[in-house]
Amino acid sequence: MWTLFEPVHAVVYFAPEVRQQFEDAGLRGFWRGYFAARSAPLGPVGAATVVAAFFNFAPAMVARAVPDVWQRTSPADVLRARSAGATAALSRLTADLPAAEVAEAADRLAEVAGRIDPAGRVLGAANAALPLPDDPLARLWQAATTLREHRGDGHVAALVAAGLSGCEVLVWRSATDLSREVLQPYRGWTDEEWDAAAARLRARGWLDGDGRPTDTGVAGFGEIETATDRAGASAWRGVDTERLASLLAPVARACRSLLPEPNPIGLPTTQ
Numbered sequence: 001m002w003t004l005f006e007p008v009h010a011v012v013y014f015a016p017e018v019r020q021q022f023e024d025a026g027l028r029g030f031w032r033g034y035f036a037a038r039s040a041p042l043g044p045v046g047a048a049t050v051v052a053a054f055f056n057f058a059p060a061m062v063a064r065a066v067p068d069v070w071q072r073t074s075p076a077d078v079l080r081a082r083s084a085g086a087t088a089a090l091s092r093l094t095a096d097l098p099a100a101e102v103a104e105a106a107d108r109l110a111e112v113a114g115r116i117d118p119a120g121r122v123l124g125a126a127n128a129a130l131p132l133p134d135d136p137l138a139r140l141w142q143a144a145t146t147l148r149e150h151r152g153d154g155h156v157a158a159l160v161a162a163g164l165s166g167c168e169v170l171v172w173r174s175a176t177d178l179s180r181e182v183l184q185p186y187r188g189w190t191d192e193e194w195d196a197a198a199a200r201l202r203a204r205g206w207l208d209g210d211g212r213p214t215d216t217g218v219a220g221f222g223e224i225e226t227a228t229d230r231a232g233a234s235a236w237r238g239v240d241t242e243r244l245a246s247l248l249a250p251v252a253r254a255c256r257s258l259l260p261e262p263n264p265i266g267l268p269t270t271q
Contacts, residue, residue, distance in 0.1 A: 001241060002151060004248040005109065006267050007255035008144035011089040012037055013265075014258040018085030025081040026072040035062065036069040038149075040078040041126035044070040053122050055156045056166035061188025083133065086141040093254040094137070105247035106140035112244075113143040115235040116150045120157060124150025140251070147235075154231030158224045167197040172206060172221065175213050178266060186264040 012018050013034065022033035039050050047066045051059045069078075094102050110132060118125030127146040133139045159169055167189050174180040184194055201207045206217030259267065 001236065001245065001248075002148075003267065004245060004252045005144040005147050006265070007252040007259070008090070008141060008248070009148040010265060010267065011093070011141070011255050011258060012082055012086050012145070014260070015085065015089030017088035017092070018082065021081035021085035021088075022078075025077050027069060027078070027081075031061075031065050032069050032072070035065040036073065036075075036078045037082045038123070039066065040075040040082070041123070041130060043075050055159070056170055056187055058167070058188035058190070058193065079130070083138050083141070087133075087135060087138045089258075090137040090141060090251075090255070093257070094251055097250055097254070099136075101247055102140065102251060103136040105244065105251060106136040106143065108240075108244045108247065109143040109147070110139050112235050112239055113146040113150075116146065117234055121150050121153035124153045147232075150235075151228065151232045155224075155228040157231065158227040161227070162220065162224050164224075165197065165200075167193055168201055170194075171197045171201055172213070172217065173266065175201075175207055175211055178262060178264070182262050182264055 019030075019033065022037070027033045027036055035050060035054075038054065039045055042049065042053070044067065047059065047063045050062050050066050051057060054062070113128060114132075116124055116128055118128060124146060127142065127149050130142065133142060164172075166187075170183045170187055170189070171180075171194060174183050180194070189197075198207065198211060201217070202209065202211075204217075205214055206220060208214055256267070259265070
């Protein structure tokens with residue numbers, strides 16, 4: 001299901017309609033919009049809170065945007081901007097799809113999002129607490145975002161429990177599929193920080209001397225992914241996922257067309 005609702009959420013990063021809304025709200029530049037949009041449900045929080053919640057961004061990178069963004073605009077204005085931009089983008093992307101089926105997807109996904117357990121899920125809970133929009137496309141985007149952040153919160157908890165840092169998990173990912181050239185600049189870590197994280201993964205036995213994943217690392221990260229799935233499973237119990245997947249699939253395909261390749265989200269551009 002993540003591969004189906006993540007592309008819906010991701011329009012907030014890559015759609016021109018969203019970028020325009022952020023600029024109109026006083027947020028020029030990609031990263032101001034990114035950090036403001038994801039953290040806005042938490043209120044005008046500082047850099048330390050964003051570093052903790054987002055997990056794998058270098059603190060220095062976050063500090064360049066936060067709290068400066070809250071001198072330029074307010075969380076309430078950012079929430080309005082991201083919803084308006086995402087709704088406009090989805091309207092364009094789903095124009096050729098049956099409106100009734102898109103609305104059904106929104107209702108079904110919103111029902112799942114309304115069942116999440118907020119305990120320990122800071123970003124998921126903050127998004128779940130927002131008023132549910134009347135517009136089906138806005139409702140679809142908010143539900144996808146709530147579920148995406150809820151799953152992300154659970155993933156962060158699993159990573160922390162496994163003793164991995166934000167930079168280490170990026171180094172691990174760069175050794176498995178996404179390149180360092182994509183991940184490192186998008187998360188702001190210096191070469192020294194990156195290389196130190198790689199050394200720790202080698203000492204842990206997750207990478208070999210050439211920086212390739214070991215069987216120990218693959219098994220260890222598999223346990224983290226299983227823990228992530230388990231942490232997010234309760235909201236999906238009893239859900240007709242087959243019907244929901246069939247409704248979301250064409251929407252996800254349309255949204256996935258916005259993703260650059262390769263993309264730092266880690267979501268495949270085709271499915």
